[in-house]
Amino acid sequence: MICQICKKLEATIHLTEITNGNRSEVHLCQACAVEQGIAIKNQMPLNELLGNLLAAAPADEELMSDLDSEQVCPNCGMTLEQFRKEALFGCPNDYDVFEKTMAPLIEKAQDGHCSHCGKIPSKAPADTKKQLEILSLRQKLDAAVRTEDYEKAAEIRDQINELEKNSCTQHTSQNT
Amino acid sequence: MKLTDISSDINEWFSGKGPLSDIVISSRIRLARNLAGHKFLVRCSACEKEEILNKLKDILISIELPDKTFYFSVDKAPILDRSFLVERHLISRNHAFGKGPRGAVIAERESFTAMLNEEDHLRLQVLRGGLQLDECFKHINLIDDMIEHKVDYAFSPKYGYLTACPTNVGTGIRISVMLHLPALKIINQIDKFVNAARDMGLAVRGLFGEGTEATGDFYQLSNQITLGISEAQIVSKFEQQIIPEIVEFENAARKKLLLTQSSLLDDKIARAMALLKNAHLISSQEALLLLSHLRLGINMHEKMGASTPGINSIYTMTSGRSASADTVSIQTINRLFMLTLPAHLQLNHGKPLDPADRDALRAKIIRSALNQDS
Numbered sequence: 001m002i003c004q005i006c007k008k009l010e011a012t013i014h015l016t017e018i019t020n021g022n023r024s025e026v027h028l029c030q031a032c033a034v035e036q037g038i039a040i041k042n043q044m045p046l047n048e049l050l051g052n053l054l055a056a057a058p059a060d061e062e063l064m065s066d067l068d069s070e071q072v073c074p075n076c077g078m079t080l081e082q083f084r085k086e087a088l089f090g091c092p093n094d095y096d097v098f099e100k101t102m103a104p105l106i107e108k109a110q111d112g113h114c115s116h117c118g119k120i121p122s123k124a125p126a127d128t129k130k131q132l133e134i135l136s137l138r139q140k141l142d143a144a145v146r147t148e149d150y151e152k153a154a155e156i157r158d159q160i161n162e163l164e165k166n167s168c169t170q171h172t173s174q175n176t
Numbered sequence: 177m178k179l180t181d182i183s184s185d186i187n188e189w190f191s192g193k194g195p196l197s198d199i200v201i202s203s204r205i206r207l208a209r210n211l212a213g214h215k216f217l218v219r220c221s222a223c224e225k226e227e228i229l230n231k232l233k234d235i236l237i238s239i240e241l242p243d244k245t246f247y248f249s250v251d252k253a254p255i256l257d258r259s260f261l262v263e264r265h266l267i268s269r270n271h272a273f274g275k276g277p278r279g280a281v282i283a284e285r286e287s288f289t290a291m292l293n294e295e296d297h298l299r300l301q302v303l304r305g306g307l308q309l310d311e312c313f314k315h316i317n318l319i320d321d322m323i324e325h326k327v328d329y330a331f332s333p334k335y336g337y338l339t340a341c342p343t344n345v346g347t348g349i350r351i352s353v354m355l356h357l358p359a360l361k362i363i364n365q366i367d368k369f370v371n372a373a374r375d376m377g378l379a380v381r382g383l384f385g386e387g388t389e390a391t392g393d394f395y396q397l398s399n400q401i402t403l404g405i406s407e408a409q410i411v412s413k414f415e416q417q418i419i420p421e422i423v424e425f426e427n428a429a430r431k432k433l434l435l436t437q438s439s440l441l442d443d444k445i446a447r448a449m450a451l452l453k454n455a456h457l458i459s460s461q462e463a464l465l466l467l468s469h470l471r472l473g474i475n476m477h478e479k480m481g482a483s484t485p486g487i488n489s490i491y492t493m494t495s496g497r498s499a500s501a502d503t504v505s506i507q508t509i510n511r512l513f514m515l516t517l518p519a520h521l522q523l524n525h526g527k528p529l530d531p532a533d534r535d536a537l538r539a540k541i542i543r544s545a546l547n548q549d550s
Contacts, residue, residue, distance in 0.1 A: 011252040023336065036312050088295070090219035092210065092338040093464045095345075103366040106335075111377055113404025116336030117348040119317070 002031035073097045133163060177246045177284065179257055183523045186514045187264060187286040192506040192538070194306020198475040199423045200353040201394065202303055204265070205312040205411075207320055208339045208348035209298040216340040217293055219277070224294055225277045232292045233329070236281040239322045243283040250278045251376070256528060258518035264325050265303060267291055288319065296339050296348075298323070307423075309351060309415045313407060317363040336403065346403030350424025351414050354383075357424060358393040358472040359429035362444060363437065369395075369422060376418065377401055383464075392464030392513065393472075431471070434482050445473040449489050457532070458539040463516050467542075471509045504546065512542055 003011045009029035027058045072079050076090030080098060083089065095102070115138050137160050144153040181388055189202045210216060224505040226371060233247060250258060250271060256445055258272035267280050271294040278293035291299040300323075302316040330338040344350070360366045362539060373380050381396040398420070399445075433441045448469035452458075473490050478481040490504050516538045522529050 010344050033499050076215045078219065086218055088218045088340045089216055089338075091215040091343065092332070095332060095335055095342075097339055100428065102342065106345065109343055110346070110403040111401045113346075114400065115334050115404060116332075117404050118336065118349075118406035118408075119320075121329050122321070123324065123328060 001027050003027065003032050005029075005032040071097055137163070178524060179260055182264075182286070183260060183520055184515070185245065186507075186511050189276075189287065189303050189305035190510050190514060191305060192510050194304060194308055196419075196423055197306035197508075198479050199356055199426050200307040200419060201356055202305055203267075203309045203312050204301060204352040204354070205304045205309065205316050206350040206352070207300045207316055208296040208337065208344045208350070209300070209320070209323075210285050210296050210330040210338060210340070211298075212330045214330075217295065217297065218340065220276075222276060228297050228340060229279055229292050232298055233279060233281065234288070235323055235326045236290050236292075239319070239326075241283060241288065241319065243285050243287065245281050245288075248280045248282055248348070250280055251276065256519055260523050263514070263517040263519050266301075268294060268299075270294060271299075288315070295341060296344070305483055307353070307355070307415060308421055309411050309419075313411045326539050334400070337486070343400070344402050347405070347407050349402055349407050349410060350398055351410060352398040352545055353398050353414060353419055355395045355397060355419075355426070356393055356468070357395055357422075357426050357429075362392050362440065363429050365425075365429055369425065373397055376509055384510070391461055392468040394464075394468075400412070403448065409489050417542075419548050430476055430480065434476065434484070438484050438486075441476075442484050442489075443470045446485035446489045448473075452542050453545070455539045457535040458542065459531075459535055460516065460518055460538065463538055463542065464513065467509055467513050470504070471506065471513075474504065474506055474509060508545055512545055514543055 001011045003009050004027050006029060009031065011027035012030055013028045013033040015026040015028075073090060073094050074097075075093040077088035078094050080101060083094075083098070089095065089126070103114065115136075137156055141153055141156045141160065144150075144156060194200070194203075211228060211231070214220070214224065217225060217228075218395070220228070237245065237247065248261070250261075250267065258267070259497060261267045261282075262269050262272045264286065266282055266289045268291065271278060271280070271291045274294065276293060278291075280292065281290040283289070287303055289301045289303075292299070300316055300319060302312045302319075304312050332338055337348040339345050339348055357366060357369065360369055370380050377400055379398050379400050381398070383391050383394040383396070399414070401410075447465040452463075452466050452470070470490060473487045475486050477490075515524065518534055519533050521537055521541075529537065
């Protein structure tokens with residue numbers, strides 16, 4: 001979506017105002033918002049932010065996948081409309097069902113992070129654990145390449161190869 | 177265990193011990209967890225909620241924790257008891273006044289609580305005095321491991337621990353450090369702290385968490401990002417970098433007050449002392465603010481050796497002795513902070529009181545504590 005004032009830059013600040021039941025929306029780029037003296041509300045709780053992002057989403061039909069907007073979770077009956085009201089998911093399965101719409105919003109609310117890094121339940125299946133380890137190594141690899149730390153990158157690449165090789169051996173031995 | 181067994185004293189984490197405890201009141205870590213194979217609570221029937229509650233309650237009671245625990249049935253308890261647990265920081269406000277079957281498992285020395293059926297099926301909490309996030313994490317992680325052996329948590333390789341609200345997804349960790357920043361407030365620098373915290377993506381809240389104002393110059397600082405940063409990374413960032421920087425900032429403000437604005441400092445402390453010693457009606461808000469100034473004076477004396485007319489007034493007025501006589505201690509002030517909160521007052525009084533009676537009782541308790549040796 002393009003900023004309503006300069007009509008050039010991408011709008012990153014979306015304001016929804018409800019006065020006496022009338023809803024108005026403003027979409028601005030960072031620079032125009034600052035010029036207008038609009039500061040993002042101090043200490044907006046993250047779930048409120050998420051709700052606002054979602055509320056802003058329907059105005060941009062392209063952003064909202066048709067599939068997701070009609071999707072109902074077979075497990076809990078949750079719809080995106082419902083999520084917009086409550087800002088809470090109905091069951092773990094909703095993360096998969098609404099992945100397409102929610103992934104960019106979660107990424108935005110989580111400061112650009114899109115995948116887990118940290119504790120893994122000890123009972124998680126071994127391949128899940130490995131998968132995550134590889135995923136996290138890949139993230140580190142990207143970071144190393146970005147900062148041009150090629151020595152570290154090569155080291156991480158070796159670790160990934162090692163893990164992938166091991167997991168292949170495991171699969172093969174399981175198959176035999 | 178009855179709540180009145182603990183209501184007449186302060187809890188261990190508020191006793192003024194622990195690293196940097198003159199500024200860092202407490203360190204808290206919470207973990208949000210949900211059981212695999214169950215819906216999240218907004219979509220659960222009362223029956224399913226009951227099932228989850230019982231399952232978790234049985235597990236928590238069966239695991240061997242360092243401290244004895246007791247179970248508290250939150251939805252069945254009187255409002256006063258629930259408010260007491262909120263004042264004690266043992267359960268959240270949402271949990272106390274939420275809906276449906278819910279409970280809490282509380283450890284005897286109050287260092288650990290498990291909230292059952294809060295926003296997520298399980299919210300574990302560990303609390304310690306001063307800056308002790310590392311210890312908090314070791315403790316909570318151990319308990320989490322023990323529980324994990326007995327249940328399957330909802331977990332996805334991509335998003336980590338799955339939570340009802342996507343803002344907690346990932347590690348599900350919420351670090352919260354309570355800070356006492358009176359000097360920054362007095363020299364009008366508290367906005368700088370709030371802005372700096374916001375720039376770092378942290379939330380600043382008041383004494384009782386979400387939606388509460390900073391009363392008594394207490395601020396709770398917590399992380400907002402739970403995805404893509406490991407528990408160890410976030411704990412170490414708070415413990416090694418963020419909190420020490422803020423402590424330094426507050427210490428610098430204290431030094432500045434002493435060197436360049438000592439009459440302002442003296443005025444705040446002496447006024448607080450005079451009002452607290454003589455008032456016959458005092459609201460909870462006013463008590464928190466005035467006690468905060470006394471706490472500042474005592475800490476500046478104990479930690480920095482500061483001795484100004486205002487600071488000396490805390491000691492000489494109560495004891496008739498010099499500033500070195502330790503009659504009003506940090507423990508006395510911390511006790512007053514907690515025991516004069518509305519639910520504490522009423523629980524210790526044995527029956528509910530209306531606000532005017534509470535203000536009178538509060539003033540009486542404070543007067544008697546501060547006038548003891550004069």
